[in-house]
Amino acid sequence: xxxxxxxxxxxxxxxxxxxxxxxxxxxxxxxxxxxxxxxxxxxxxxxxxxxxxxxxxxxxxxxxxxxxxxxxxxxxxxxxxxxxxxxxxxxxxxxxxxxxxxxxxxxxxxxxxxxxxxxxxxxxxxxxxxxxxxxxxxxxxxxxxxxxxxxxxxxxxxxxxxxxxxxxxxxxxxxxxxxxxxxxxxxxxxxxxxxxxxxxxxxxxxxxxxxxxxxxxxxxxxxxxxxxxxxxxxxxxxxxxxxxxxxxxxxxxxxxxxxxxxxxxxxxxxxxxxxxxxxxxxxxxxxxxxxxxxxxxxxxxxxxxxxxxxxxxxxxxxxxxxxxxxxxxxxxxxxxxxxxxxxxxxxxxxxxxxxxxxxxxxxxxxxxxxxxxxxxxxxxxxxxxxxxxxxxxxxxxxxxxxxxxxxxxxxxxxxxxxxxxxxxxxxxxxxxxx
Numbered sequence: 526x527x528x529x530x531x532x533x534x535x536x537x538x539x540x541x542x543x544x545x546x547x548x549x550x551x552x553x554x555x556x557x558x559x560x561x562x563x564x565x566x567x568x569x570x571x572x573x574x575x576x577x578x579x580x581x582x583x584x585x586x587x588x589x590x591x592x593x594x595x596x597x598x599x600x601x602x603x604x605x606x607x608x609x610x611x612x613x614x615x616x617x618x619x620x621x622x623x624x625x626x627x628x629x630x631x632x633x634x635x636x637x638x639x640x641x642x643x644x645x646x647x648x649x650x651x652x653x654x655x656x657x658x659x660x661x662x663x664x665x666x667x668x669x670x671x672x673x674x675x676x677x678x679x680x681x682x683x684x685x686x687x688x689x690x691x692x693x694x695x696x697x698x699x700x701x702x703x704x705x706x707x708x709x710x711x712x713x714x715x716x717x718x719x720x721x722x723x724x725x726x727x728x729x730x731x732x733x734x735x736x737x738x739x740x741x742x743x744x745x746x747x748x749x750x751x752x753x754x755x756x757x758x759x760x761x762x763x764x765x766x767x768x769x770x771x772x773x774x775x776x777x778x779x780x781x782x783x784x785x786x787x788x789x790x791x792x793x794x795x796x797x798x799x800x801x802x803x804x805x806x807x808x809x810x811x812x813x814x815x816x817x818x819x820x821x822x823x824x825x826x827x828x829x830x831x832x833x834x835x836x837x838x839x840x841x842x843x844x845x846x847x848x849x850x851x852x853x854x855x856x857x858x859x860x861x862x863x864x865x866x867x868x869x870x871x872x873x874x875x876x877x878x879x880x881x882x883x884x885x886x887x888x889x890x891x892x893x894x895x896x897x898x899x900x901x902x903x904x905x906x907x908x909x910x911x912x913x914x915x916x917x918x919x920x921x922x923x924x925x926x927x928x929x930x931x932x933x934x935x936x937x938x939x940x941x942x943x944x945x946x947x948x949x950x951x952x953x954x955x956x957x958x959x
Contacts, residue, residue, distance in 0.1 A: 550683035551817045557687030558816030562809075564694035571701040572714050583648040583656055584714050590636070591663045591718065596777045598629065598667035599674070600815065601769035604822050604903050605762060606675025611826035612906075615734040618679075621762030622672070622734070628763060629668040637661030659715050666722035673724070676731030678819040685728060686819055693721040768908025772899065775915040779922060779944045780808065780892055783937050786926065790933040799877040800885075800934065802867055807859065807889040814893045818900055825904035841901055845953045848894030856887030881938055888938075891945040898952035910955060918948035 569588070572581045602625060609617045640647055641657035648656045670693065677686040700720035704713030725732075784801040792800075828837050859866075860883025867877065877885075902911045922944035929936040 550820045553684050553687040554690070554816045554820055555813050557690035558813055560691035561694045561816075562812060564691070564698050568694060568697045568701050568717070571698065571705060575701075575705050576711060576714065580711060581714075583711055584718070586647050587656065587659055587663065587715065587718055590640075590660050591667075593774070593777070594636075594664045594667040595670070596773045597770040598664070599671040600773050600818075601766040602629075602668055602671025603675040603678070603819065604769065604900075605765050606672065607679045607819065607822040608765075608826045608903055608906060609762075610675075610679035611823045612830050616736060619734040619736050624763055625766050626668055626672075628766075629665060633661040633664035636664050653712070655712060655715055659719060662719055662722075666719070669722055669725050673728060673731050674819060676734070677728060679823060680731075681823075682731075683820060687816075689724055689728065690816060692724045692727070696724055697721045765906055765908050768912050769899075769903065771912050772908065772915050775912075775919050776892070776895070776948075779915075779919060779941065779948075780804070780811065780889070783941055786940075787933055787937045790926075790936065792933040792937070795876065796934045799867070800881075800937070802871045803863070803877055803882055803885045804889075806867065806870060807855070807863075807886045808892075811889055811892050811896065814896050818896065821897070821900050822903055825900055829904045837901065841898070841953070844894065844897050848890065848897070848949065852887040852890040852894070855890045856883040859883045859886030881934065884938055884942055888942050888945045891949045895945065895949045895952055898949065902952075911952065914951040914955065915948055917951065918944040921947045 569581075569585075572584050576584070605621075605625070606618055609621070637657050637660050640660045641654075644657055645651070673689055674686055677683075677689060697717050697720055700717035701714060703709075704717055707713070781804060783804055784797045787797050787800055825837070825840075828840075860879045863882030863886060864877055864879055867882065899911050902908070922940040925940040925943045926936060929939055931939065
């Protein structure tokens with residue numbers, strides 16, 4: 526205890542010490558996120574080269590389901606644990622976790638059963654049983670991943686969290702290399718996809734949450750969980766996770782569905798490819814934000830618990846200002862060099878106008894700002910208002926798509942920009958008190 530107090534500075538140096546370690550933690554999480562993203566590209570490249578475009582099609586369907594379940598399960602579960610550990614302690618997590626995992630199990634069975642019924646439409650004629658089974662397992666693994674990252678980051682183990690993030694898809698790559706070495710087909714790559722969850726075995730302590738004895742509150746003391754409180758906590762926990770699952774799903778749909786909507790509106794194939802590549806390239810800051818957010822939630826929750834309203838207000842408005850500056854800078858820079866960068870990275874056939882590329886870059890920075898604003902509501906366990914805001918943003922995009930007189934490409938990009946602007950503005954100006 527004495528050595529720890531001597532190691533940590535006090536007074537004015539304490540803020541500098543916390544800032545330095547906060548930057549280091551965020552940097553580690555960013556690196557882990559980058560490694561995970563690059564490993565995903567390597568895995569897809571391995572699969573397409575080994576199986577061919579047609580043979581890899583069922584794996585691409587599995588990956589799509591995996592991406593959706595990761596967005597709607599990993600992030601909410603992880604940040605529920607982060608928020609609960611910082612505000613209420615491990616006993617609250619232990620009380621609510623079985624209810625959340627039970628709900629995830631039901632979802633896994635529903636998705637597995639549904640994809641079994643439509644397996645030939647999804648995976649091709651003669652589709653094997655392991656594809657629907659993999660859907661169910663991937664859904665369960667998303668919850669396991671959320672608990673792993675939340676359990677590690679919630680205890681301040683950010684280097685371990687970053688390692689877990691980077692190792693997930695890296696394990697899939699290693700398993701894919703084994704499948705290539707032994708000449709295995711789609712079944713081998715299906716198993717390789719499932720191998721990612723094995724990273725959880727490296728940190729079993731992340732899944733252990735202390736139980737406070739349930740007794741008379743006067744005996745058990747602060748933080749004890751009575752049976753009645755456990756039931757309330759479980760309902761609140763499920764509401765938190767399902768609410769932010771809806772938020773994550775809508776945010777992902779708004780940010781990534783542009784090429785699909787453009788196809789439905791009759792856009793040219795070159796425009797669809799161009800929009801897809803632009804969204805993929807300029808989405809990188811958002812993906813980094815998802816990883817670094819694990820460092821922010823606990824800090825914001827601690828400020829909420831301490832009642833430091835003024836500090837929270839300053840942080841919110843500072844983040845709003847930084848987001849607007851970043852969006853403006855990204856839009857200007859991308860409008861100048863973005864079209865050239867797209868051709869360099871994705872090939873000379875990829876062409877988009879300077880204005881469209883600049884707007885896509887600016888919109889993606891607004892998405893980062895919306896993510897950061899959402900963390901303030903996560904810290905207060907206020908999922909309902911964030912969900913309502915994103916539903917309004919989605920409705921705005923739909924109205925724009927129906928009423929815009931512009932070309933198909935301009936209509937889709939305009940709808941994306943309108944939705945992100947509505948979401949960011951509403952999140953920024955909505956009071957963060959329940």
